[in-house]
Each structure stands twice: as C-alpha cells, then as structure tokens.
Amino acid sequence: MNKSIFSSKILPIILVALLSSTVTAYGFLQWHYRNPNYIILSEEEAKVFEQKSKKKFDPDYAITFDKSGVDFENIKKYNEVKRLLNTYYYEEVNQNDMLEGSIAGMVSALKDPYTVYFTKEQMKVFTENTSGSYVGIGVSLTMDAEGLLTVVEAFPESPAKDEA
Incomplete structure (x- = not known):
C-alpha cells in the first residue's frame, strides 16, 4: 500500500518539480546566452543600490558592454581603475570629465584619423573655426x-x- 501511494502521488509530484526546474534552468541559460550586455556593480555599489531600491532603476544611466566582444576582466579592470582614482586621486575627481575622457579614449583607440570625438567646448571652437566664408x-x-x-x-x- 505504501508503494502505491508513493507511485501514485509522490512520484508524479517529484517528476513535475524536476521537469519544471529543468525547463526553468534551460530557459534562464538560453536568456543569459542571448543577452549581450553586462551591468557591473561592485559589492559596495550593489549594497547602496539595495538600500536605495525605492528608486526605479534607469537603464539609461547604465554603461553596457557586449559580452561577446569584451572580456569580463577588462570590465573589472575599468571599474577598479575608476574606484582607485575616486579613492586616491589627490584632488576631487569630476565624474563627468572622467566619462568624457573615457569616450575620447574609445574613439582614439580606433586609430582612425577621420573619426574624432569633440567635447561640447571643442565642438564650439571647431565650428567657429570652420564656419563662415x-x-x-x-x-x-x-x-x-x-x-x-x-x-x-x-x-x-x-x-x-x-x-x-
């Protein structure tokens, strides 16, 4: 009788639970494989984010990287250099200036003389110098x-x- 309860009630429940967890894991792995972006937070940033989770996350403020083209180690290195500069630089670090420098560095890394990045101020000077007759x-x-x-x-x- 115990054998019939196990095979008629408990075994089907175990099989359904096993099947549903397998399908869920497969779906997650497929999503993770097809998702091309990383959002990287340090442990400290994650704690702050958890504490301030009352605010809605705005993905426009996230810097994303294509995981098929960027090594995770480079992303960690980028975040570590940024953290070290913010912590140990002898003056207060202007975050907007650092971001502008990052953008200029990305463009410069292409080593293409015809592809340039101008800050707002540089673009103003460039426009003034090239406008007119x-x-x-x-x-x-x-x-x-x-x-x-x-x-x-x-x-x-x-x-x-x-x-x-």
Whole structure:
C-alpha cells in the first residue's frame, strides 16, 4: 500500500518539480546566452543600490558592454581603475570629465584619423573655426610659436594651386 501511494502521488509530484526546474534552468541559460550586455556593480555599489531600491532603476544611466566582444576582466579592470582614482586621486575627481575622457579614449583607440570625438567646448571652437566664408589666395596656413607662418597646403581650384 505504501508503494502505491508513493507511485501514485509522490512520484508524479517529484517528476513535475524536476521537469519544471529543468525547463526553468534551460530557459534562464538560453536568456543569459542571448543577452549581450553586462551591468557591473561592485559589492559596495550593489549594497547602496539595495538600500536605495525605492528608486526605479534607469537603464539609461547604465554603461553596457557586449559580452561577446569584451572580456569580463577588462570590465573589472575599468571599474577598479575608476574606484582607485575616486579613492586616491589627490584632488576631487569630476565624474563627468572622467566619462568624457573615457569616450575620447574609445574613439582614439580606433586609430582612425577621420573619426574624432569633440567635447561640447571643442565642438564650439571647431565650428567657429570652420564656419563662415573663405576668401583669399587658397592656402591653409599654420603659425609656430615665434609667429612664423607656413603654408601647409594649397586648396584645389584656388589661385595658389593654379600658380603652383
């Protein structure tokens, strides 16, 4: 009789629990494999996040990395360098300046002379220097520290190019 209770009631419950946990684990692993991003928090940041969990998490403030293209060790190194600078740098660290520097570093790492990143201030100067109308003989000049002008290039279809 005990054998029939086990096989008719307990065994089906165990099999259903085992099957459902297997399906759940498989689904989680599939999701984890297809999810291309990491959100990295240090233990300290995680504790602070847990304490302030009353606020809604805003993913726009998360920096994400493609796990298929970025080694986890590099993400940990990035966070550790940031933590060390925040802790031990001799002056107060401006977080926005560090983020701007990170962005500039990403663009610089491409080693492409035609791909550049300008901060808001740099873009303003660039726009001022390149806006307006051009008049003159059609050359690009540079000035050294002593004030000596040097012709860098003659523009195509300009009087200077025609005479060169």
